Amino acid sequence: MAESRAQGRMAGTHGTLILGAAVMVIPFAWQLLTSLKTLTNATRVPPTIAPDWRWSNYAQVFELLPFGDQFLNTAVVAAARTAGQLLFCSMAAYAFARLRFPGRGLLFGLFLSVLMVPPALFVIPQYEIMADLGWLNSLGAIIAPGLFSAFGVFLLRQFFLGLPRELDEAARLDGAGPLRIYWSVMLPLAKPGLLALGILVVLASWNDLFWPLIVNTDPEQMTLSAGLASLQGQFQTDYPVLMAGSLLASLPVIVVFTVLQRHFIQGIAFSGNKS
Amino acid sequence: MWKAVRTGAAVMAAAVLAVTVAGCGADEPTAGADEKATLSYAVWDKNQVPVMEELAAAFTEDHPNITVEVQLTPWADYWTKLRAAVTGGAAPDVFWMNGPNVQLYADNGVIMPLADKVAEAKLDLGVYPKALVDLYTFEGKIYGLPKDFDTVGVWFNKELFDAAGVKHPAAGWTWDDFKAAAAKLSNPAKGQYAVGANIAGQEYFYNTIYQAGGNVISADGKKSGYDDPATIEGLRFWTDLIKNKQSPDLKTMTDTHPIQLFESGKLAMYWGGSWNVTEFGNNEYTKTRVDAAPLPTGVKQATIIHGLANVVSAKTKYPAQAWEFVKFLGSKPAAEILGKKGPIPAYTGTQDAWLAANAKFNGKVFLDAVSYAVPYPVSRNTAAWNDEEFKQLTKAYTGEVPVEQAAKELATQMNALLAKE
């Protein structure tokens, strides 16, 4: 009796979860199907489900946008921002967590204050800086502000605070200086924190629209997000082509996620519960 | 955290005051017309990119030291991004200009006056339609060489007209003919409509305003015409179509743009320009099913004429080379290349190539329209009141406010903006 009730509850749980998962996945299935239809078939009422295998929708995306370049741009930007943040943030985070110096609380507060400010407050002056440097329409303009992050410092500092103090005390007794301790004791132990930050930065960078949309108007220098948004400017509501483009642009991260799923989930869970 | 943030914020100023960002001084090489240069050339029409690239290649053949990079920015973002690029000093060397923007760009010294260069090269501006030369002349100086022109007509779906037993539209048809046809071509229950009453001036309501005998802006560009009763009739033409369910409402057209509705056989007519030949000629659905007809005649016969010009950025690093390129684009050989694959070239006498290249449609409709065409209405800050047109007319098209009221409000707002110019 109790056994069967428990089984029933389990079936109910699976039922709810399957329903939820379906709501998550069906939009993407419909995106894929639409991307292979003609406009006429995509706008039929009632709808046809089977695709027409119209691959030319994908060809059109490639014809009209330098998709290959944009893919590369996005990858370069993500890699540069991630490398920059991992290095710079971990340096600062280590100092804040482990070293004593005058003005530590003040400086950290200053860093934190950046976290609360919406990005819209930065972009006009950031744009002016890029214009003054002559960097508009270059990858450098997209990358530069993203090399530094208050959030990254904050997250890694939390991580360093959680590491046992005996470690650096021991290293210190062995005569290691702060730089050595940072590089050969702390960094290797901080791998989970670095991984979490890395994943968040890659995701944020890959998907970012606001800043790239503003600084780069040359399609060859755009990232995928901005390029995709401009696709809508050209094709208006030619949904099959738009679905093909959006699928192409989002697929790389989805594939990487599928492969590195465990790390993604851990990284997110870590950042969510660590901060 | 709060205390830290507060103290942090308090000294923020002191902490960053020392930081200054040095702008690098732009060097200004004064290069001769054939010195090595790469010019950027910004355009917005995806369909014209191949022919623009062909023109660029033809130019490089004659000027081996100058290469031209064609940059496509979609229409929806073109002006936003161009302005941003100009502000940031990253404007393209040569770019497409249109009527609504030329005075703003000329007035602010963003584009180079070409009058001296035209005189120096002894170019005859009489080879372009006068309406276009006037459009690009500001305070007596020409700022761009006309590239092409376009007029508006009715694109119609022959299959849907035949199925409804309606005679194909032809020269001489009137508003009444149009309305009678619209009634027969609509079946809202099945999602079939006669036409999409899009809020777009050039292809839609500007035409009917002038056909009704009204005007958008006074000839001196100082006063709005939206409070003229005839103008309001020109707007009512469209709001009535929506009210009678002979056009989809704005909600449907937001979700699916009229051009996609037309290209999937849900609209019998699409008011469009001569520029649509490329799109409709390539699209698998429309290439065999549609053709063009002149706009119907109201109180008057009218169509909006507009054309683009090539302009040179005032801040280009290569002024001599950029002018060389613009001069080439305005020449007869360039017009002939353009006519074969692009829009109607502005250079008089080169339009036959365009007709021949688009023989599957009745392209003559758009050339004949020049005789009764009305110039595109502009002022010094056209964009400002164009914005107001959207705001006020959206309310009229949804039926939220009566069209008279929306038009009068629009006139008030527009006059206020014109006074500020």
Place this chain on the structure above:
Amino acid sequence: MVMTEEGIAAGRAAVPAPAPGGRARRPRRWTAEAGWAYLLIAPTGLGLAVFYLWPVLQTGYFSFTEWGPFGGHEWVGLDNYRALAADAEVRQALVNTLLFALLGLLGIPLAIVFAALLNRPKLRGVSVYRALFFIPVVTMPVAVAMVWRWLYNGDFGLVNQLLSVFGVEGPHWIADPATALYALVAVCIWAGLGYNIVVFLAGLQAIPREFYEAAEIDGAGPVAQFRRVTLPLLSPSIFFVSVLSVIGSLQLFDLVYVMAGSGQAARSNPAMPRIQTVVGLFYDKAFYTNDRGYAAAIVMALLVLIVVFTAIQFRLQKRWVHYG
């Protein structure tokens, strides 16, 4: 466990960690250690100063200026703020943005329910479910917006086609002023659900089984257990997610930018006034009409809104967030 160890850093982080050896050994003069510290902090410090802190001050300054159509600006005092106070479009955008923030919080209970289901002992396929829920999180927001714009299409979209099976005629979701905001909120919740589930699931897994066993001995049923054990112990995660959700919603841009339609399509979208966000309006003014002084004033208002909201959340947290 991590939760209880550190506390929500947002709440505590600024209390400087006690220096080894306590306050007595706090350095009073320039030491080599401090030198290293400044050196290590320098790159991020300079980067933040140049690209973030200084720009905030500059934006504040710009909010008192008026810009020409192609750059150049002059001081106009409070003009922008006066115009702001009288601007119905800005007021509507503020209201919309607040609604996005408040309604977006509805995603939290939903995520807790799914996380609780996933946390049931002996449930199989947890990682598969979790992965499926997570896909929207890793999908580019521009792509998500395009897909939903298509699904929501009033005439041909999947949503209305499915509804018509049940004889319901759905509206033009994102072009109808009555539904557009709610339709967009639903997409925000949909897109963020997987993230929240993962955070909550990690929080739930950190709650020791014994707590539930003890509650059961006290005679608490599943509902009472959830109220007395789960919710209090999960409250730090809930707080974290809600702060993040509100800040995210207050800065909403991409979804509306793409879903409302590009350029002219957005301008003739009858629902636009009801979904325009503060950041969307900012983008419009700063980079479309080039009215940067006014745009700066708009985001200063947003800053005030965020500070107020966050302060309220931190004030309220004392009443309901339990740190173990």
